[in-house]
Amino acid sequence: MKFLPLFDRVLVERFTAETVTKGGIMLPEKSQGKVLQATVVAVGPGTVTKKGDMQPVSVKVGEKVLLPEYGGTKIVLEDKDYFLFRDGDILGKYIE
Amino acid sequence: MKFLPLFDRVLVERFTAETVTKGGIMLPEKSQGKVLQATVVAVGPGTVTKKGDMQPVSVKVGEKVLLPEYGGTKIVLEDKDYFLFRDGDILGKYIE
Amino acid sequence: MKFLPLFDRVLVERFTAETVTKGGIMLPEKSQGKVLQATVVAVGPGTVTKKGDMQPVSVKVGEKVLLPEYGGTKIVLEDKDYFLFRDGDILGKYIE
Amino acid sequence: MKFLPLFDRVLVERFTAETVTKGGIMLPEKSQGKVLQATVVAVGPGTVTKKGDMQPVSVKVGEKVLLPEYGGTKIVLEDKDYFLFRDGDILGKYIE
């Protein structure tokens, strides 16, 4: 069973927070920065424009994106944390 | 007598909350998480777009959907609890 | 003399509150639930869309509807209480 | 000299408050209900729609209307009180 976001929602999985410094010291959870990089896991079909056309979302599954610091909805699928963001709230993407 | 939501409203029935842990211990009501999974029971006809066309809702009767944590209107039909959500507030759906 | 709502307003008459329990005990007014079922008594002509067409309301005189818990304007016509709701605020209707 | 409301404004004159009960007792001003029935005295030309057409107001001079309990602008013309309401704020009209 797969989860499909509706409208212009984008399901992302945040990168794992670094828990060990480069020098090998373990970081307590509080010192770990909020991870804003994420991978797109699923995208909604987009929104219907006023002209009646479907406006697809601007990111694709598998792309690496930069999330805003606030916002997004945490959802749990099979005991794993994901986040839903509106397409328009995603700041940008990393391209090769 | 059947209930038909108006406009882009979607009538859902939440999944039953788990009242017993996997280990067999009964959970007090407070410890039971809010159930966000629901089944679509009835859908409105949609909304009329600015071009005058009917824009149908994005979910169908029988589909399993993920609800937002807040919002929705509880309504009681034949002593059973249902919830009305705007189509655009439903986060996503589960597909096979 | 008849009352005609303007625009997309809908005039409804709420069902009578149950004042006696199934067991025959009279309920004090405070214990009577707020009645959300109502019958449509009169409807406005609708609103003009941006394309210039008249968009009629989605309910008809005589239909049974479900009202939202809050909102609506109480008006008194010939010593009887009625309520005006915007078409878009009516949650749904009961169909046979 | 005549007063002409601009845009979708409607000039109304409220019905006279009943100052004597059916039994002939004079009511002090405080006990007199706010009169919500009014007669349309003058109407504005309407508003221009996005398509560029003039959208006339939905009431005509001489019609009896039901006013909302709040809102409206009191204006005095030749020592007489009138009220200006936006066409869309008038709840409905009484027709024969």
Added chain:
Amino acid sequence: MKFLPLFDRVLVERFTAETVTKGGIMLPEKSQGKVLQATVVAVGPGTVTKKGDMQPVSVKVGEKVLLPEYGGTKIVLEDKDYFLFRDGDILGKYIE
């Protein structure tokens, strides 16, 4: 040098407040009502509609208008007080 309002702004000059009662008693400034009648002195070219046409303002230079009690921007031109109002905020005009 002349002042030309921009967009849908209307420049008005309020009527002079009555400083003497009909009986000939001079009124202190506090007792003088706020004057809401004004003469249109200059009008802006109007606003461009979504269709790209110029929508002229609804009053003309020289017309007598009724101002709302609040709002408007006082401007001083050659030591004389004038007021700028948006065309849509002017309540109505007096016609012969």
Added chain:
Amino acid sequence: MKFLPLFDRVLVERFTAETVTKGGIMLPEKSQGKVLQATVVAVGPGTVTKKGDMQPVSVKVGEKVLLPEYGGTKIVLEDKDYFLFRDGDILGKYIE
């Protein structure tokens, strides 16, 4: 190097405040009124309308304009104070 405002922004330079009264008395800074007259120094290209056309701003470089009392963004270019206003916030212009 020249500064070009973006969209419908207008760059203005305020007239110099009068620091000496007509009678020749120097005014302390506090007594100097806020100068609302300004000269247009640069204008943005305008905004794109919904129809896709460029809607130019309503003032031209060199024109004398009346600014609103509040608003505007002070910017410093080569140690001189200028102010940026949205075209729609400029109250009017002085024409010969």
Added chain:
Amino acid sequence: MKFLPLFDRVLVERFTAETVTKGGIMLPEKSQGKVLQATVVAVGPGTVTKKGDMQPVSVKVGEKVLLPEYGGTKIVLEDKDYFLFRDGDILGKYIE
């Protein structure tokens, strides 16, 4: 790996704050003004207009722009600070 802003977002790099006065005195960080000049580093593809066309942003990579005093989102790319602004929030650009 390159960062690509989405929609009408513009990635800028602020000019370096002057840390030494013209007279050669080092400025403590507090006395250093907020730098509002920046260079455009990357631009989003723009936004889709209601007519369905792509409306590109109004600045180009390499252009010098003037930022508003508040707003913008700080993002860190390869240990360097950048800022994301909406195209419409950038005040103007410097042209030769």
